[in-house]
Amino acid sequence: MKIAVSSSGKDLDSQVDPRFGRCACFIIVETDDMSFEAFDNGSIALGGGAGIQAGQFVASKGAKAIITGNVGPNAVQTLSAAGVEVFVGQSGTVREVIENYTRGKINSTRTPNVADHYGMGSGAGMGRGMGMGGGRGMGMGGGRGMGRGMSGTALGGSSQPKSVPLSKDEDLKRLKDQANELHKQIEAIETSMNALEKK
Numbered sequence: 001m002k003i004a005v006s007s008s009g010k011d012l013d014s015q016v017d018p019r020f021g022r023c024a025c026f027i028i029v030e031t032d033d034m035s036f037e038a039f040d041n042g043s044i045a046l047g048g049g050a051g052i053q054a055g056q057f058v059a060s061k062g063a064k065a066i067i068t069g070n071v072g073p074n075a076v077q078t079l080s081a082a083g084v085e086v087f088v089g090q091s092g093t094v095r096e097v098i099e100n101y102t103r104g105k106i107n108s109t110r111t112p113n114v115a116d117h118y119g120m121g122s123g124a125g126m127g128r129g130m131g132m133g134g135g136r137g138m139g140m141g142g143g144r145g146m147g148r149g150m151s152g153t154a155l156g157g158s159s160q161p162k163s164v165p166l167s168k169d170e171d172l173k174r175l176k177d178q179a180n181e182l183h184k185q186i187e188a189i190e191t192s193m194n195a196l197e198k199k
Helices: 050-060 073-081 094-102 124-132 136-141 144-154 168-198
Strands: 002-007 025-030 035-040 065-067 085-087
Touching: 002 094, 025 050, 025 094, 050 073, 050 168, 065 094, 073 085, 073 168
Parallel strands: 002 065, 065 085
Antiparallel strands: 002 025, 025 035
């Protein structure tokens, strides 16, 4: 069975990267024989949607589970829709977390353990996000995600977002926006698949 791990390096002795969407690498491990492949995370510098893109990548590699430190709501939705189990709050080496998984020592979840835009306040990524968002990022985050990340880094403080409670209407709008964005992405993927099948 293939298991993906968010990693800071490209071998089994690398540390688990606590960020899912913006991790340095993904290591896909075949649990039967511990063979593995390492991939650079192409989503690391995205201004928005890194969790969704990373989730699609993990699913495309045939992984049935992802082991990571933190995962946001968009990534959880993407991974769940693809049938990928999510294991959060993990640390140590890739080898250690895979062993814990195979021994049944960790439990999966269906809920995110960080807010939208977690990890965006880490310098260069935030700058690019402001430039490339072009309205889409602002629409999905309603400006709140951007503001939290900017204040954290501008003051030289932690990149952890401050929790801002949403009203029921704001939360519903955010979820509808996310659903619309996922539908658009699914349509684009299906269009690409159809085009490839016709060749």
